[in-house]
Amino acid sequence: xxxxxxAPLQFEFMQRAFLAVGLVCVLCSVVGCFVILRxxxxxxxxxxxxILPGVAVAYLVGGNLTLGALIxxxxxxxxxxxxxxxxxxxxxxxxxxxxxxxxxxxxALISTIRSYATDLSHILFGNLLGVKAADLxxxxxxxxxxxxxxxxxxxxxxxxxxxxxxxxxxxxxIALLRTAFLIIIALTIVISLQVIGVAxxxxxxxxxxxxxxxxxxxxxxxxxxxxxxxxxxGITGLYASYYLNIASxxxxxxxxxxxxxxxxxxxxxxxxxxxxIAARRNK
Amino acid sequence: xxxxxxxxxxxxxxxxxxxxxxxxxxxxxxxxVSFHIPQGVRVAVVGPNGAGKSTLFKVMAxxxxxxxxxxxxxxxxxxxxxxxxxxxxxxxxxxxxFPATVKDVVLMGRxxxxxxxxxxxxxxxxxxTRSMEDMGILPIRDLPISDLSGGQQQRVFxxxxxxxxxxxxxxxxxxxxxDQTTQEKVFxxxxxxxxxxxxxxxxxxxLTQASTKFDLVILLNRKLIAIGxxxxxxxxxxxxxxxxxxxxxxxxxxxxxxxxxE
Numbered sequence: 001x002x003x004x005x006x007a008p009l010q011f012e013f014m015q016r017a018f019l020a021v022g023l024v025c026v027l028c029s030v031v032g033c034f035v036i037l038r039x040x041x042x043x044x045x046x047x048x049x050x051i052l053p054g055v056a057v058a059y060l061v062g063g064n065l066t067l068g069a070l071i072x073x074x075x076x077x078x079x080x081x082x083x084x085x086x087x088x089x090x091x092x093x094x095x096x097x098x099x100x101x102x103x104x105x106x107x108a109l110i111s112t113i114r115s116y117a118t119d120l121s122h123i124l125f126g127n128l129l130g131v132k133a134a135d136l137x138x139x140x141x142x143x144x145x146x147x148x149x150x151x152x153x154x155x156x157x158x159x160x161x162x163x164x165x166x167x168x169x170x171x172x173x174i175a176l177l178r179t180a181f182l183i184i185i186a187l188t189i190v191i192s193l194q195v196i197g198v199a200x201x202x203x204x205x206x207x208x209x210x211x212x213x214x215x216x217x218x219x220x221x222x223x224x225x226x227x228x229x230x231x232x233x234g235i236t237g238l239y240a241s242y243y244l245n246i247a248s249x250x251x252x253x254x255x256x257x258x259x260x261x262x263x264x265x266x267x268x269x270x271x272x273x274x275x276x277i278a279a280r281r282n283k
Numbered sequence: 284x285x286x287x288x289x290x291x292x293x294x295x296x297x298x299x300x301x302x303x304x305x306x307x308x309x310x311x312x313x314x315x316v317s318f319h320i321p322q323g324v325r326v327a328v329v330g331p332n333g334a335g336k337s338t339l340f341k342v343m344a345x346x347x348x349x350x351x352x353x354x355x356x357x358x359x360x361x362x363x364x365x366x367x368x369x370x371x372x373x374x375x376x377x378x379x380x381f382p383a384t385v386k387d388v389v390l391m392g393r394x395x396x397x398x399x400x401x402x403x404x405x406x407x408x409x410x411x412t413r414s415m416e417d418m419g420i421l422p423i424r425d426l427p428i429s430d431l432s433g434g435q436q437q438r439v440f441x442x443x444x445x446x447x448x449x450x451x452x453x454x455x456x457x458x459x460x461x462d463q464t465t466q467e468k469v470f471x472x473x474x475x476x477x478x479x480x481x482x483x484x485x486x487x488x489x490l491t492q493a494s495t496k497f498d499l500v501i502l503l504n505r506k507l508i509a510i511g512x513x514x515x516x517x518x519x520x521x522x523x524x525x526x527x528x529x530x531x532x533x534x535x536x537x538x539x540x541x542x543x544x545e
Contacts, residue, residue: 037381155399159391162381165372166443169344170395213382217427222382 008242013129020131020139021234021252024195025204027143029230030150031188032209033223034181037161042092043080045202046099047182048189050076052106052198055123060109066138066190073186076102077179126197126249128238135194142191146184157181158219196249207256208233214260214267229259297322297357297482298451304351305335305342311350312338316507320499322450323480325473327493327513330503331526336486337373339503340453344370356451369449371440373456379429385439386424389415392446414445417475418468434465441472452476454485458492470496490517 008014035044054072058065076098083094110120122130131139150157156177160167167174185205192201212226237252244251265272299319306312313335320326328336341347343354345361354361356368369392392414393407415421418438423431428439437457444452457469473483473496487493493500494513502508502516508525509516 037378152399155394155397159394161378162383162388163372163377163391165344165346165370165376166391168346169368169370171345217382218384218387219382 005239008239013131014238014242016131016133016136017128017248018235018238020136020195021128021238021248022231023139023143024192025208025230025234025252026227027146027188028192028196028201028204029208029212029226030147030223031184032205032207032230033212033219033226034150034157034161035185035205036209036213037219038181040185041202041206042095043182044185044189044205046080046095047073047076047186048198048201049099049106050102051186051189051193052123053102053109054106055193056106056109056113059119060113065193066142069190069193070183070186072102073189074183077182077186122197123193124197124199125247126193126195126200128195128241128248131194139191139195142187146187146191149180149184153177153180196252200249200253203253203256204230204233207253207260211256211260211263214263214270217269229256233259299355299358300352301355302352303342303349303354305338305347305349307347312505313342313503314506315352316503317352318501318507318510320482320484322482323477324482324498325477325496326482326484326499326501327497328484328486328501328503329488329490329493329525330508331488334504334525336503337455339501340370340455340484340486343451343453344368346370367450369444369447369452371437371444371452371454371457373459374433374436374440377436377440379431379436381428383428384425385415385420385428385431385442386411388428388439389424389442389446392443395447410448411442411446414442417445417472418442419464432462433460434462437461437465438468441469445472449481451482451484454483456486456488458487458489490522493517 009018035041051069051072054068054070054075055065056068057063057072058068079098080091080094083089083098089097107120110123113119156167156172159170159172160174160177164174188205189198189201192204196204208229209222209226211229212222212224216222216225233256234252237255238248240246240255241248241251263271266274268274297320300316303316304311304314316335316339328339330336338347342349343356343361349361389411390403390407393403393411397403397407412421415424418441420435420438420442423435428436431439441454441457444454454469458466469485473485476483485497494517497513499510500513500516501510502521502525504525504527509521
């Protein structure tokens with residue numbers, strides 16, 4: 001039994017993978033709490049896809065992939081604000097147009113590279129087993145940086161998320177905080193690139209947070225539980241990936257989905273079964 | 284203690300509007316509104332749907348830009364005083380599914396005095412507790428806000444506004460769809476506020492309430508129609524100016540039809 005858990009850890013690349021998946025899943029889950037409460041799931045997805053051309057350009061010119069991704073994310077976020085300003089288009093329409101265009105541009109750029117298929121699949125679905133020591137340091141530094149940023153801006157972010165009107169009367173810098181939060185999402189996605197990939201990162205931003213939402217009644221508790229759900233999904237997913245020989249990113253996401261479904265059906269307060277029982281009792 | 288003892292020189296014009304225009308488009312929601320309100324009075328803001336009652340509050344809370352004119356509080360233009368204004372929005376403007384308890388929400392009222400990182404201390408907790416007690420929601424302080432009734436939600440927001448210890452309290456339609464207890468609590472709170480020299484502005488379309496429970500009435504229909512004590516404002520000719528064809532004259536009785544906004 002112990003062997004079952006220890007066997008994968010004899011490989012150094014697996015040790016690195018476990019550390020990376022743990023860090024990234026916790027980070028995504030914490031940021032995700034703000035994302036789902038601000039109804040920004042779609043926007044998160046859009047940013048994730050829109051960083052593809054940035055990564056591609058950075059790759060082509062041999063530059064820093066993270067920097068490329070960040071620039072692309074900021075450009076697209078600004079683009080969404082531009083196209084939807086003064087109600088010219090609904091924001092979700094603007095997001096839809098921009099993120100699919102950015103995705104197409106990214107694929108177009110990457111298709112000029114010879115090793116196109118592998119590179120693309122690594123960006124889209126992650127390459128957890130290929131995490132190097134240097135990557136791990138990068139992930140840790142950025143991850144801790146984001147968590148500190150969130151901690152510092154916790155109170156204003158909470159107020160903006162819950163009650164924008166109170167935020168305005170308290171004279172919080174709303175535009176600045178919104179931009180800062182978009183950058184936090186962008187950074188989180190960039191860090192998650194190698195671990196889960198562009199295509200699946202939205203799942204880690206949304207699913208653990210949604211699970212925690214079903215099970216808690218206060219925000220701090222939701223953040224803590226979301227982080228725990230993310231961590232458990234990451235580790236379970238990686239074991240499943242090792243033993244069942246499936247793609248690691250997909251396996252992590254599916255683990256998170258399983259936990260979510262359990263909460264959805266069996267949550268003591270908001271679960272489907274609880275509601276069914278209550279409905280029957282009331283008859 | 285009277286209000287004058289706190290700021291003796293400025294007994295009048297605690298709150299002053301000077302030729303204020305406001306609105307998102309050129310089709311102004313408020314046009315050339317000027318008035319001044321002494322401190323510590325209870326003011327009903329009355330007018331038909333779309334008269335600019337919410338706009339009046341929103342420009343004061345700086346939720347909407349001021350297009351022209353000036354708003355002075357304590358003789359200073361908006362933005363020079365951080366904590367002196369609390370705004371109780373209409374209930375449908377809040378995300379009630381947010382995971383927070385009653386106490387969490389009321390404590391948010393203290394954030395303005397604490398900045399981004401300042402720890403809430405015993406005084407903050409005491410102020411919040413007292414506010415919850417005043418609004419009769421202390422027993423439900425640990426309930427999630429998603430489980431509350433409409434009246435309870437309204438009282439949570441009133442308690443939060445009290446916890447802000449404001450000089451001016453703005454309430455947008457606090458009587459809409461709430462129970463009797465909550466209505467009574469609102470009036471109790473207004474008496475209490477008056478003793479504390481807090482000015483309360485309440486948007487309402489209940490003319491009876493406006494004429495019986497308030498010191499001043501502002502009658503609004505995009506422009507200022509009239510301002511004064513209820514006895515001067517609640518006259519047929521003035522009401523008709525504000526409400527137009529939705530005011531129905533039945534001899535001694537004036538009926539204002541508010542169900543069908545034109």
